[in-house]
Amino acid sequence: MVVRAAVAGASGYAGGELLRLLLAHPDVEIGALTAHSNAGQALGPLQPHLRPLADRVLEPTTAEALAGHDVVFLALPHGQSAAVAERLGDEVLVVDMGADFRLKDAGDWEKFYGSQHAGTWPYGLPELPGGRDALAGSRRIAVPGCYPTAVSLALFPAYGAGIAEPEAVIVAASGTSGAGKAAKPHLLGSEVMGNMTPYGVGGGHRHTPEMIQNLSAAAGEPVTVSFTPTLAPMPRGILATCSAKAKPGVSTGSLRAVYAKAFADEPFVDLLPEGQWPATASVYGSNAVQVQVAYDEAAGRIVVVAAIDNLAKGTAGGALQSMNIALGLPEDTGLSTIGVAP
Amino acid sequence: MVVRAAVAGASGYAGGELLRLLLAHPDVEIGALTAHSNAGQALGPLQPHLRPLADRVLEPTTAEALAGHDVVFLALPHGQSAAVAERLGDEVLVVDMGADFRLKDAGDWEKFYGSQHAGTWPYGLPELPGGRDALAGSRRIAVPGCYPTAVSLALFPAYGAGIAEPEAVIVAASGTSGAGKAAKPHLLGSEVMGNMTPYGVGGGHRHTPEMIQNLSAAAGEPVTVSFTPTLAPMPRGILATCSAKAKPGVSTGSLRAVYAKAFADEPFVDLLPEGQWPATASVYGSNAVQVQVAYDEAAGRIVVVAAIDNLAKGTAGGALQSMNIALGLPEDTGLSTIGVAP
Amino acid sequence: MVVRAAVAGASGYAGGELLRLLLAHPDVEIGALTAHSNAGQALGPLQPHLRPLADRVLEPTTAEALAGHDVVFLALPHGQSAAVAERLGDEVLVVDMGADFRLKDAGDWEKFYGSQHAGTWPYGLPELPGGRDALAGSRRIAVPGCYPTAVSLALFPAYGAGIAEPEAVIVAASGTSGAGKAAKPHLLGSEVMGNMTPYGVGGGHRHTPEMIQNLSAAAGEPVTVSFTPTLAPMPRGILATCSAKAKPGVSTGSLRAVYAKAFADEPFVDLLPEGQWPATASVYGSNAVQVQVAYDEAAGRIVVVAAIDNLAKGTAGGALQSMNIALGLPEDTGLSTIGVAP
């Protein structure tokens, strides 16, 4: 089987990471590469680490350029995927790495993104309950946001098991690639090195409704989320520290059992041995998720920490994992759980 | 007035930062410098940034070496301060930068430090209610821990004003100097760069009882604290993200008013203008504290973020500020609120 | 004596560092602050570390705004200083932190900067032979480039003593602030962290003719310079590794003697003890220069390594040091030799 794949937005960080992974996927042949402002340029200077594609010239992002492939990956600014997707045939697998089709509630979309809701596609987080069923055979996939990937994996077992109160508090640190490649002063190396700073505090981050959607579905009741993202001085990685009050009767043992069961058969999620904590460096460049749990008896809270690579499992790796499922390929084809460390 | 100061533990990070600040203090004359394993060595290669002290030779840490000064700063491993302090006269100002005399509850000390409690000294966080009164004229000062400094300043106004429920959730990122200068594999540059990782999760960090002590005093009722510290890839800085459920009636405006009032006359604490967020880079090397608040209506939580330099305001700067108060000097003598950035 | 100082280009990195230093200068009162694209904005969000100036509003950079001060610092893009300077009176001390007035040879200027040469001002590197005489009482100062500061200090003693062949080879690493605050993709944190890369290889860097000018003057004969700058993953600092073939008769001892003599009375230059090597971290935020020398007998070369803070001694600190000399103030007023480390 040869899967011909096109990538829209090939000059950005998400597109670049996807291409890195596609180059290692044994069943994929890389087709059209498109871009917006970089159209007409060779990929070499834009993605200097992707040596085998250095001479590829970027086409403008149009439905015509993307047509004729088995899979089309969209790594476009929010709000631009729908117009492209509707011109690609229903038989084409369209994987949207943007936010457009993640939310089920049109009101949430409008409140956080300020435009009309485009719809809802099957959600590309296979580890969630029913996640793989929704993806199998699908021809449309909404890849989760990077923060919601880490946070949902950290907390859905607790909510699914009914052991956590429906008020989650999350503080997460992200590497700078999560903010994209557009040159903005606050993302300069001079600004971010040696610096930790929060943003979107108080409920304003666009990933918040996506987390609420996932956690509420797991809990079977509305879950509120207090989410504070912070920018960390590293290129990649998300470390999400998630907690919620424990419902009565929780113990370290029962908490651990819940998580051991939830991830027992997951190829990419590691519940770490007791005493070892997730580290973003350990999942650098890999599709792995490291999770650890603790029950803080004095505070009465369940604390779950998850580490992912925001570009890999958090974006491009998650997209590829979902593509594998949709196409009936082994789920881990072309995906590694081994990080590049130190 | 000339204050003769001795520093025990001069070869470590806390001692080095203290010396950097003392060199800029117009009223202080630096006397004996002592160390343990580095005794007998010149300071130059150990603290290469402290050029004017390069030829100073470190003496072994003994009460004899420290005697005869107006102020003695102790930057010793936990549990070692009492033995030294009791041999220094009551007229000598002893400033303990270790943990020994911070906690009021002997049981807390024994639980978290595993040794006998040495006692409780006036607490060197002047910004707390009654903080300055406790320090004025005192001849013993317990310098707060770096995390408790950030967290207590972030949350005491909310608890003092009775607008927060007594269950605080805190996630903080610290630069690596907070872990000291002892060479341990997990602190190697190869390990920490590009890496975020938590430690002491689930209530185990020794700074937790100190936070509980401060916040409970402010609240007038017992406050529980869920504290997760994380190690960030930067040499200095603490970013503490602190939240608690709001009591009924809180609004963004009332929250902001509480904090504006609490810090109105504080020389080192900045409540940032709305829209601007604390950044550890902005307080690099300075005694300033940046604070910002948000009320997350959907989650019903007060979120407060504070940034400090863990070595400056979080340790040596706080020590010096308290010394100034104890000696009757202007509180900001020798202390800057201007960070070294970018 | 109160020196009223204006700063043109106050929102950039050079301007920000100058303001940080001016705030600590006991004789300076900060007057007008101007900017180009940021005119009309408050300084607070642009330079969040400069707390005492947070409410200052930036004026557009015009001669009118800058008039009426004792000193005017120009931190403008290359080629813009002359037009401003000629409208400021001869009695005003104008300190140009740009390149416009550094070069003596109009042809060099035109070749490397592509515009008409504006002239030559007294050169703000007091440590060079005759440097202080040229600055004393002057009302125009050309502040050296950051790389030429480090390189000239590293090599002028060898050339002045006639012990080095006139072909210098220099490889220098610079922190990212040397590239300024304009947002460019290759300066994003995601790009620079974990990355070393050269630029301007093969003689193309604009600082090359300035180095040639200084070293040739010291040598009394034309010196060629092979200069390779590299971008290092740190906000500040320059580490310059400089070498030249030794003339016959050089030994480690004679080399060391030459350097010891050259820097014996210099307040800001440290020839390190044998066995200790310059480190940019040791001069972080300070006006100090660390220098170390070695004679590589097998290769027959003199190797000199210098470390400076590119924004401090390399730009704003050097500017202030020269201002002090020009105004007859003690040369080290407001300048520290103590770095902020770790």
Added chain:
Amino acid sequence: MVVRAAVAGASGYAGGELLRLLLAHPDVEIGALTAHSNAGQALGPLQPHLRPLADRVLEPTTAEALAGHDVVFLALPHGQSAAVAERLGDEVLVVDMGADFRLKDAGDWEKFYGSQHAGTWPYGLPELPGGRDALAGSRRIAVPGCYPTAVSLALFPAYGAGIAEPEAVIVAASGTSGAGKAAKPHLLGSEVMGNMTPYGVGGGHRHTPEMIQNLSAAAGEPVTVSFTPTLAPMPRGILATCSAKAKPGVSTGSLRAVYAKAFADEPFVDLLPEGQWPATASVYGSNAVQVQVAYDEAAGRIVVVAAIDNLAKGTAGGALQSMNIALGLPEDTGLSTIGVAP
């Protein structure tokens, strides 16, 4: 074909990187893993990124533990390989990642390493003239040092073509993993972040004679090397800036032609297009080498810059590439030229 491989020194950085690559090698089965001080421990906490090997327990490094494999990789401290190797049969492929068998001249070894020379093995840098012939079918391989890998690849074409004078000047920046995993104070994250510092200046670095050996062989005459290594604030990567005076008649065109020819058929070496410069980030985690050349006419020098990943092509990748050749496997089996960026 299944190649059973043992790794001695599996808990260090070189060993860990080798295991990361071996896990992706389709023909290799990982056998015994040994260590010295970490013997008896599971690999999981020591190499947390190597998830599939987490439960492997490290054996003590003995010939017995290493016996019975097709290939034995030695990642041992200098001077320890010979004793192990001589007890492994001649039919076993022994790949020494240490320095013991790199040098041909016993005097050089004794001078730089201070012990008796163990001998000389075929040298694992296939790109050198005759390099592959020496490795094909060999059962002993000496893997080059990381710096010599970068420097030799950068300069052998110029020396081989007779266009460079035999006096090379090299300044290289290395990531901290090159200094190993032993916890030393100067390698702490607090020390290395934000810091550039040289070491082994003036000819003292142990990699110098290895460079001289390679470059002299290429030149057919003795080449002197002035080598200054610097420690850069990044976990991985070497950027080597290498130059030599050009012999008469060199031009940019002829220089470029020499390099284009030298690397025309090399699977891992990229002579970058004009205008693009090597970046360590672009080869992060890959076996690729980026090279760029410039002819500085004013200085009369050839400048060559090379970027490698010190742990990959500089150590473990080079070892694997050489193993492939020795065993008759396709040279690039299990090795990628695609970096993990940003």
